[in-house]
Amino acid sequence: MWARKQANESRAIPRDYLDGVGAFPERLPWLILTGRFPHDCQLMVDQWAEWALGVVEAWPMT
Structure with a gap:
């Protein structure tokens, strides 16, 4: 489903920060919040x- 695909793709972003290669590390607190x-x-x-599919x-x- 679309939502599951989007969530899976979004998982790479925090992983980049954990690996120390995320863009704009100074924005991390706001990125986590938003x-x-x-x-x-x-x-x-x-x-x-x-x-809805079940219904x-x-x-x-x-």
């Missing part, structure tokens, strides 16, 4: 999509 919001939104979209699959075919 990076949490899109991460949580991506997880929420993924959870909603799984729920739609239970609908009658008519």
Whole structure:
């Protein structure tokens, strides 16, 4: 799903900082704070999509 793909791609960014090669290391505290919001939104979209798929699959075919 889209949200899971986005979350997986975003994982490389913090890894760069842990390896000491992240861009703008002085901005790290703000990046951590603001990076949490899109991460949580991506997880929420993924959870909603799984729920919605289950609902739609239970609908009658008519």
